[in-house]
Amino acid sequence: MDKYKELTFEEAMEKLEEIIGKLEEGDVPLEKAISYYQDGMVLSKICGDKLNHIQEKMVQIMNEQGELVPFDIQEDEKQ
């Protein structure tokens, strides 16, 4: 099921919803249904893994030179 490895999280979610939609339509030939099911399980695992192993991304800010640099929230200052 390498074919789904390259998908982004959003694409995988969309694909998963699509597969469930197809299964819900009913009247799916058995082989097709099983293949949908297998794909669906793989996709749900991919999506879950992606969410669970999220690397928290740094927040950045554009400085006066137009460069993106790490940004720390200044908790003490109030507007």
Added chain:
Amino acid sequence: MTEKYLTVTALTKYIKRKMDMDPHLRNIWLKGEISNFKLHSRGHMYLTIKDDGARINAVMFAGNNRSLKFKPEDGMKVLIRGEISVFEATGQYQLYIQQMEPDGIGSLYLAFEQLKEKLRKQGYFDQQYKKSIPQMPNHIGVITSPTGAAVRDIITTIKRRYPVVQVTVLPVLVQGMNAASSISKAIKKANEMELFDCIILGRGGGSIEELWGFNEEVVAEAIFKSKIPIISAVGHETDTTISDYVADLRAPTPTGAAELAVPSQYELLGKILKMKQSLNSLISITIKHHRGNLERMSNAYAFRYPEQLIRQKEQELDKAKERMDRAFQLIVHTSSQRLSNGKTRLLTQHPKRRLDIATKTLQQLVKQNNQLMKQYVEMQSIQLNRSMDKLTLLNPLEIMKRGFAIPYTQAGNIIKTSTQIKQKDHIRINFHDGIVNCEVLDIKEINDG
């Protein structure tokens, strides 16, 4: 004695008339602060206008206050046009307000309304131009002040809900003279960077002056022209700016904007779990369905009693064969009948019969012919004899025998007149039994007419 005393009503009416007659009180321009504001359920507004030294009761009837472009509140400084009169029932003079607008920010307020109307006409707020906000963005641009509660609320909310998303702050001035140009430049810059799939534009709450940058036309234009969808969150829920109208989505607060911008990780996990469950139940339903079909089919009559099926077919075959034989016999019968009919008809047409008839006809014709021929020959011979007799009578030799001769010139031409010859010409005279050569002695013409 009692005539000295006035009734309260009369006095009040008198005072009222005095006031009503004073042209200065008919058209008053007043400035002050609102207090004791009360909106009656029937739509009239009752309030007190005061300043440091005095206060006056005021009423603004529903008919007048319907066109107010702001909500009057206690403490609000206002500019009023109205008139003074007396409310007889309580003996109170009061101000009847015809027009009212916020003092100080009145001109800003007007500008806001004017710009809003202009942009609405230009379609800046039309639903058809609203871009949809991506459900799961990869990179969000936050255009706000780098300091203060707004940026902190936005970032912490985003990170709590959806840590996978990248956030970049584009710092801007959110108040003061240069706020509008700073904000609009940042929006353009964000579009040029081509990093973001969503922008949050916002700042914390503040007075109308402080929020003013978000009401400027350059900002509205930058938002409208942005290719990236923009969520606007300016001030608190009650503060509405032009930016909020133009933006693709309006959030009540900066935190709200962050919630609208990203999905919740936990919600997503729940959604995945739910989808997994539906996958499982769907596949078991499908398998059950197919198994049911299989069982139904294997229980079918044909599968249980296959020999029954053959027996029936055997019978059907026999019946078919019988039918075929019958049909075949019928065909043979009719064919042989047609054959014998044909034979009879053929015999009547046999050539010998026709030959006999022809021979008979021929014999008759020959006989007839012979008879005719005989008649013809007889007739001809009679005719011939008759002709021969005639011919004999006409033969010149016969005539010459009776004493006639024929004279010829020397050249051999028959001489028919005396003018054909001259004296001394030699002529020849043919008789029936010889020729005499002669010389012409004399010619005499006979004119007997």
